Structures are given as C-alpha cells and as structure tokens.
Amino acid sequence: METITFFTGFNRRNFISRTARGIFAATLAPEIVRFAASAEPMGSPAPTPTSAAQGEPLPQDQRVGFALVGLGRLTQGQLLPAFRVSKRAKLTGLVSGDPAKAQKLAQENGVSTKSIYDYKNFDRIRDNQDVQVVYVVLPNSMHAEFTERSARAGKHVLCEKPMEVSLMKCQQMIDACRKAKVKLMIAYRIQYEPMNRAMQRMVREKAFGPVKYIESDNGQRVEKMEWRLSKALSGSGAVGDVGIYCINTIRFLLGEEPMEVFARTFRPPSDPRFKEVDATIIWQMRFASGVLANCMCSFDTYDTKSYRAVAERGTFGMNPSFPYHGLKMFAKPEQPPPPQIAESDQFANELDHMADCVINGRQPYTPGEEGLQDQRIIEAIFESARTTRAVTLPRFDKLDPFRGPIPE
Known part of the structure; x- marks a missing residue:
C-alpha cells in the first residue's frame, strides 16, 4: 500500500549554505524531490521559528x-x-x-x-x-x-x-x-514561506510531470459574531478571509491566471451568523494550460487547510498548508528520501521582504496588482454563484503577470 510521507524539518544553516553554493536548486530537482518525516529526536524542544531571509540580522x-x-x-x-x-x-x-x-x-x-x-x-x-x-x-x-x-x-x-x-x-x-x-x-x-516555495518549484519544474488538477480547501468554524461575518466590513465573508488562500496559492504555484470560474454558495437560513455572508462556498477554476482547480472555503466546518496537486506521475501538496505553524509537505511516490525544510516565522519572512524592498529600491513580489487580481476572481466567484453560470475572466498569457522580482 502506498503511503504519504510528511516532513517539516530542515536545518536553516544548511539551507542558507546550500542556497549560497547553488546546491539548493539541485536539492529540489525533480528526480530527487520526495518528502520525508522530520528527524527531530523524540522529546526535543521545537526550535523557535525565525525569519527565512538570507544573511545576518541587520543592526x-x-x-x-x-x-x-x-x-x-x-x-x-x-x-x-x-x-x-x-x-x-x-x-x-x-x-x-x-x-x-x-x-x-x-x-x-x-x-x-x-x-x-x-x-x-x-x-x-x-x-x-x-x-x-x-x-x-x-x-x-x-x-x-x-x-x-x-x-x-x-x-x-x-x-x-x-x-x-x-x-x-x-x-x-x-x-x-x-x-x-x-x-x-x-x-x-504563503508566497514567502519556504515549504510553499518548494511546492511551487515542484509544480514549475514538473517534478512529477505536468500538473493536471489541483484541489484546495480552507475551512474553520466561526462561533461568535465578529467583523468577518459583516458584509460591510469584510466585503466577501469566508471567500476573502480564508478562500483567498486557495485562490492565491494556486495562482502562485502555477504562475497562471484562471480563465473561467464556476461557483456555488450555501447559507443556512436559520443561522444568525450568516445573515449577511455565506457559510460555505465551492468553486472551480479553469486555466489556459488545461489545469482544473476545485476549491472550498467555509466559516462553518471543521478546521481544514490543505492543497493537493495531481500530476502525470504522482501527487503532492501540503496538509496543513495555511496555518501559521505546523505546515507539512507530502508526496507520493515518496522515494528517494527528500531534504527537510525548517519551520520559519511566516510574518517575519514578509516583514523582511518588505524591508529589503525599501532598503534596496525593489518592487515587492506581491504588489498591489496581485491583490487586485484576487479581488477580480472573488467578484467573479460571486457573480457565478448569483447567475449559476460560469464566468469568463480576462486572459493573461504571461507567466506571473502581477508579481514582482523573485525574493532573494
């Protein structure tokens, strides 16, 4: 029986050293990218996550x-x-x-x-x-x-x-x-987090051949009334708050933009939490390369945060993929044994990228145009749900049309 192997650990000093020597790219080459469990000894304290930015801390x-x-x-x-x-x-x-x-x-x-x-x-x-x-x-x-x-x-x-x-x-x-x-x-x-960036490399370097299908879900149960359940404050409820991770991460992995979306929503009629926003939303996205994506987000489900890519010769992804801590990668087949990547502080990663852009006069990797495109897709999702028809989106043939230079 096939198994799915998870891993979360990778020595940060080795990561930086390998990157500096150009070895990390080879480490993630298609022929050896498979994922293994962390080798942390039983009972050892988990190291405090730090920034994944290269170099020593600035004064x-x-x-x-x-x-x-x-x-x-x-x-x-x-x-x-x-x-x-x-x-x-x-x-x-x-x-x-x-x-x-x-x-x-x-x-x-x-x-x-x-x-x-x-x-x-x-x-x-x-x-x-x-x-x-x-x-x-x-x-x-x-x-x-x-x-x-x-x-x-x-x-x-x-x-x-x-x-x-x-x-x-x-x-x-x-x-x-x-x-x-x-x-x-x-x-x-997510776009600055090293494990997700390794997943992007696997997709784009065709580690298991061309990707054919991606599925992603991001659900949680919101028990109390808060601004996320207000149409005026949130704008889009669960889609903008948690569903956007599915949208943006799939776009990030592929470097493509969806050509079409088709969506359905559900709102419990007797639940006061969902008077203004939907409880659960499912949608599909179609890409020019032929990739199909199936997504779900909810404020009314058990906690679930994952994505899985299905390619010609294997399947791989992350489960969980979107929390602040405890991310895990998986792939099958899982041989040969893979490298391991340490958990980093995801918010420190993005702070350091923005700081680097200010110091060196660079454009951010995720500029305003990236957020604008996600909003365009969100609005198409609601239009599709309202009309019960697929909605066509503007076509962009360039790879990563809205992103800035790749972070160093």
Whole structure:
C-alpha cells in the first residue's frame, strides 16, 4: 500500500549554505524531490521559528521602521512576535482606537509614546522619521482609507489580505501609492514561506510531470459574531478571509491566471451568523494550460487547510498548508528520501521582504496588482454563484503577470 510521507524539518544553516553554493536548486530537482518525516529526536524542544531571509540580522539602526495600524488578534498573536525574530524590520509605531491598549503594547515592545497614534490623528505620522512603512491590519473595508492616508504621508504600505472589498477600492490604493511614489505590498505570507516555495518549484519544474488538477480547501468554524461575518466590513465573508488562500496559492504555484470560474454558495437560513455572508462556498477554476482547480472555503466546518496537486506521475501538496505553524509537505511516490525544510516565522519572512524592498529600491513580489487580481476572481466567484453560470475572466498569457522580482 502506498503511503504519504510528511516532513517539516530542515536545518536553516544548511539551507542558507546550500542556497549560497547553488546546491539548493539541485536539492529540489525533480528526480530527487520526495518528502520525508522530520528527524527531530523524540522529546526535543521545537526550535523557535525565525525569519527565512538570507544573511545576518541587520543592526537596529539599519533596520526599516514599521508602524502597525490595528492592534487586534493578528497583531498581538503574530506580528509583534515576528518583529523579535525579523532580520531587517523593527517596530517603531502603533496606531489604535484604544489608548490603554496602545500604551501597554508600546511599553512591552519598546515603542516610544511619541509614536502612538489613533485613527483621527494618524496623519501626523508623516513627521515621524522612524516610520518608513505602515502595516495596515484592519477590517478589509478600512484598507483603502489607511493605505491612501499612509501614501499621502510619504510612507510605504504593507497591507493585509484581502486587499479591499471592491476592484475600485483596490485600484484606488494602487493609484495612491503610485502617485506618492511609495511601495505597496499585499501580505501574502504563503508566497514567502519556504515549504510553499518548494511546492511551487515542484509544480514549475514538473517534478512529477505536468500538473493536471489541483484541489484546495480552507475551512474553520466561526462561533461568535465578529467583523468577518459583516458584509460591510469584510466585503466577501469566508471567500476573502480564508478562500483567498486557495485562490492565491494556486495562482502562485502555477504562475497562471484562471480563465473561467464556476461557483456555488450555501447559507443556512436559520443561522444568525450568516445573515449577511455565506457559510460555505465551492468553486472551480479553469486555466489556459488545461489545469482544473476545485476549491472550498467555509466559516462553518471543521478546521481544514490543505492543497493537493495531481500530476502525470504522482501527487503532492501540503496538509496543513495555511496555518501559521505546523505546515507539512507530502508526496507520493515518496522515494528517494527528500531534504527537510525548517519551520520559519511566516510574518517575519514578509516583514523582511518588505524591508529589503525599501532598503534596496525593489518592487515587492506581491504588489498591489496581485491583490487586485484576487479581488477580480472573488467578484467573479460571486457573480457565478448569483447567475449559476460560469464566468469568463480576462486572459493573461504571461507567466506571473502581477508579481514582482523573485525574493532573494
């Protein structure tokens, strides 16, 4: 009986060394890319994930300063810790509508009280030379406002996904940053995570032959009423919050854009949580190369976060694929034994990429145009569900038409 082998471990020092010597590309060559279990000894403590960025950490006075706009669950649970293991970024500002929370987090994270702002006086951030980048971590419908205000203040912008709630708002963000000559990056952490990048290499180098089919799911159960269940604040409910991982990751793996989508939605009529947004959405995407993708997202299911590519000579993917920790890769057939990749801090990875872009004048790998394309697909999904027909999308034949230069 065939088995699926998982792995999560890889020595980071070896990873950097191999990359520097050009060996890592060969390590992931099609003939040897199969995945094995981590060789961590039983009972040993898991190492603290760090940034996967190459090179030594920069001195504090050479790092790029970031201000966080929004101090909710993601900021406190993931972003603040990410700054502690980042190599190129530092936290230099906080923006919140809760002064007590902001003061407490500033004290705990070494942020000057002079660099605390609320949503009304935020525009004063233009005078803060310690802040070069504003990271927008707010409900989706507030992204455009604070991106545009940040751009007018002369600050680069890193914005959480989904980019906004409409194509018009997304384009306004791109135009504002272009006019102000500042960078705009959308925080697609999966595209900076080394295991997912290894999966991309497998797809594009045809490790198992051409990929024919991809399936992906991202579901969870949202028990309490929150902004994600508000149409006005979220824009698209589960599709924009969790389904976007399926959309964006498949696009990232293939380097292609879907030509057509077909979707169905379900909303329990008696469930007060889903008065404004759908509970579960399924959709298919068709690509010019012939690849078909089947996806599901939900706010009303058991936790599931995975993707699987089926190629001519094998199948491979990640399960789980989208959580902040504990990612696992799989493939079958699984021989010969594969390399292993260590877990990294996914948010530190993206912080360091944005900082590198600011330091070296580069375009982000996931610029505003990448977020705009996802919003275009999201709107097509809802149009298809509403009309019960497949929706044709604009065709883009260029590989990776919306991404910037590949991160070093």
